[in-house]
Every structure is written in C-alpha cells, then in structure tokens.
Amino acid sequence: MADSVRGPEDKAQQIYDLLLAEYGEPVWQPRRSGFEQLIQTILSANTNDRNSGRAFETLRQRFNDDWDAVRTAPLSEIKDAIRVAGMYNQKAPHIVETLEMLHREEGFYSLDHVQGMEPEAAQTYLQSFPGVGHKTASIVLLFSYGMAAFPVDTHIQRQSQRLGISGPRASAEKIKTIWEEALPPETYFTLHVNLISHGRGVCRARVPRCGHCVLRNSCHYVARTGAWSETNG
Numbered sequence: 081m082a083d084s085v086r087g088p089e090d091k092a093q094q095i096y097d098l099l100l101a102e103y104g105e106p107v108w109q110p111r112r113s114g115f116e117q118l119i120q121t122i123l124s125a126n127t128n129d130r131n132s133g134r135a136f137e138t139l140r141q142r143f144n145d146d147w148d149a150v151r152t153a154p155l156s157e158i159k160d161a162i163r164v165a166g167m168y169n170q171k172a173p174h175i176v177e178t179l180e181m182l183h184r185e186e187g188f189y190s191l192d193h194v195q196g197m198e199p200e201a202a203q204t205y206l207q208s209f210p211g212v213g214h215k216t217a218s219i220v221l222l223f224s225y226g227m228a229a230f231p232v233d234t235h236i237q238r239q240s241q242r243l244g245i246s247g248p249r250a251s252a253e254k255i256k257t258i259w260e261e262a263l264p265p266e267t268y269f270t271l272h273v274n275l276i277s278h279g280r281g282v283c284r285a286r287v288p289r290c291g292h293c294v295l296r297n298s299c300h301y302v303a304r305t306g307a308w309s310e311t312n313g
C-alpha cells in the first residue's frame with residue numbers, strides 16, 4: 081500500500097513522525113562556529129568526515145589558528161596541510177578566496193553576523209562565497225546557528241525521490257524547497273539527522289532494505305517496484 085495520506089504536508093509530517101519514532105530526537109548543539117563549519121564543509125566535498133576532520137585539524141595546527149596566515153600563505157602550503165581531504169587543488173583556492181572575502185568585506189573571520197539576517201538572506205549571502213552551494217550554506221545555518229535551513233545531501237535527495245516527496249529526477253535544491261515548504265523550521269534538524277541515519281542504514285543507495293523500512297507504506301519506490309515483497313537483508 082502506498083500513500084494513505086493526502087497532501088505533501090501530510091506525507092512529509094508522516095515521514096517525520098515515523099523517523100522520529102524509529103531514531104528518536106537528536107540533541108542540537110552547535111559543534112563549530114559558522115566560520116569553522118564553512119571551512120570544514122569546503123574540505124568535506126567528496127571525502128568522508130574522518131578525512132575532512134583530519135585536514136581541518138592539520139590546517140589549524142600548521143598555522144596556529146591564525147587565519148590571516150592561512151590567507152597569505154603560499155597555496156602549496158595550504159594544499160599540503162589539507163592533502164588528506166583530497167581535491168586539494170580546488171579546495172585550497174576556495175579556502176583562500178573565502179578568507180579573502182571575509183577579510184575584505186567584514187574585516188574579521190566569522191560568520192556570526194548571519195544570525196541577524198532572515199534565513200533566506202543568510203542563505204543567499206553564504207552562497208555568494210566561492211564554491212558554496214545550497215547544501216553547504218544550509219549546513220552552516222542549521223548546524224552552527226539553528227536557523228531555518230534544510231540541507232539536502234545525496235542521502236536525502238535519494239530518499240525524497242524514492243518516497244515520492246519529489247519527482248524521481250528532482251534536484252537537491254528543488255527538494256530542499258519542498259521540505260521547507262511542507263514542514264515547520266523546528267523539524268528541520270531532527271528530520272535531517274534522521275534521514276541521514278535512514279539513508280545510511282536502510283534506504284541505501286544500491287540496495288534499499290525496504291522489508292526493514294518504517295516508511296514503506298508511503299513509498300513510491302515500493303509501489304512501483306514491489307520491493308517490499310523482496311528479501312532485503
């Protein structure tokens with residue numbers, strides 16, 4: 081059986097409730113400043129959390145937390161410090177351009193001033209930084225400041241498409257808008273964290289474990305493929 085609920089808001093709320101019952105409510109705590117989160121997120125592209133975290137710590141230690149020194153250092157030194165994160169030929173210039181922009185426009189290395197902006201304006205402002213897309217901007221706003229932004233990564237994009245929250249080929253940015261319009265901001269953090277857990281453990285990219293999934297009754301993928309009746313270990 082698929083979609084026993086009515087509109088997109090009902091379906092989104094049902095998914096939120098089922099995931100909350102399954103995974104609980106994560107505790108929001110600002111883990112890093114917005115600035116640190118931004119640098120960390122630049123480093124995290126196409127690598128895992130462990131490697132991006134190691135690159136970030138190496139960068140900080142190598143330059144003694146002196147971001148002016150990072151901004152003015154030879155690119156080769158920055159590349160060397162972040163090598164473990166991969167793609168250092170792109171990531172190092174992005175970090176320097178970010179520092180240049182903050183230095184030029186704000187005179188300090190912080191993003192705390194976004195807290196005084198409307199979420200939409202803050203999102204646009206952060207996306208004006210080099211290499212920063214909607215996902216990175218939303219992560220900074222949600223994780224560092226608890227602001228109303230819903231980050232959509234590959235796990236959330238895949239599940240939203242399968243569940244029928246969006247069309248099967250919808251972009252991550254489109255999916256972000258759909259969730260944000262369907263649910264209130266106070267749900268974003270819990271929904272994001274729980275969808276990531278679900279995407280890693282159950283609604284996996286290659287072989288979703290539909291037989292173990294609490295969302296199967298409202299999933300378009302199951303209705304289309306009959307995956308529920310298959311063996312999904």
Ligand code: SF4
Nearest residue numbers: 283288290293296299
């Ligand atoms: S039923 Fe299957 S495809 Fe649908 S959300 Fe669950 S694991 Fe993913």
